[in-house]
Amino acid sequence: MKLQKQAKVPTIEIDLSRIQQLSQEHDDENWKFRSWLKQYAPDDIDGLVRTLSQKYFALIDCRQCANCCRSLHVEFKKSELHTIAKTLGQSIEEFQKQFMSEGTVNPPCPMLNEKLCSIYEDRPGVCRSFPHLEQPEFTSRLIGVIDNVAVCPIAFNAFEELKAKLAWPRP
Numbered sequence: 001m002k003l004q005k006q007a008k009v010p011t012i013e014i015d016l017s018r019i020q021q022l023s024q025e026h027d028d029e030n031w032k033f034r035s036w037l038k039q040y041a042p043d044d045i046d047g048l049v050r051t052l053s054q055k056y057f058a059l060i061d062c063r064q065c066a067n068c069c070r071s072l073h074v075e076f077k078k079s080e081l082h083t084i085a086k087t088l089g090q091s092i093e094e095f096q097k098q099f100m101s102e103g104t105v106n107p108p109c110p111m112l113n114e115k116l117c118s119i120y121e122d123r124p125g126v127c128r129s130f131p132h133l134e135q136p137e138f139t140s141r142l143i144g145v146i147d148n149v150a151v152c153p154i155a156f157n158a159f160e161e162l163k164a165k166l167a168w169p170r171p
């Protein structure tokens, strides 16, 4: 009798250097998983990914990480930029000159204070939804997701568990 190989359930990984290294090693695999998902993702994929996101948000403390705020170029809405510049006592032009290039805020975000957001309650929408796993149409946003797994422990662990959960037939 031929038994199907059991998918290995991954252990949680929170070390940022290790996540970056593993994401590079998994790059080819991640793109193959993306192609497979495009064809075979179950109907409830958005709900499944939302549940994984909530699971890892509960297990991983963003206050001990802040890697997104430290390493990503972020695009804020104009009204959000105005609020942030005002908080820093600057005009929008001064803020743009000091902290932005090509329409995005350069990392590290000037609102980051050690590992905490100094405007947490009023942080921009893109910060609230990062790593965007709880947004609809997961399978149409996989390029961004694959970019984020190398940066964000929540995205990395959720994506790895998704591979195991869906019993993806690894090539």
Ligand code: SF4
Pocket (backbone or CB within 6 Å): 068, 069, 074, 109, 110, 111, 112, 113, 116, 117, 118, 119, 120, 123, 124, 127
């Ligand atoms: S505004 Fe706050 S949450 Fe958003 S990138 Fe800056 S420090 Fe991070």
Ligand code: SF4
Pocket (backbone or CB within 6 Å): 060, 061, 062, 063, 065, 066, 067, 068, 069, 130, 131, 151, 152, 153, 154, 155
């Ligand atoms: S969202 Fe991800 S990268 Fe950002 S602080 Fe939380 S775990 Fe770290």
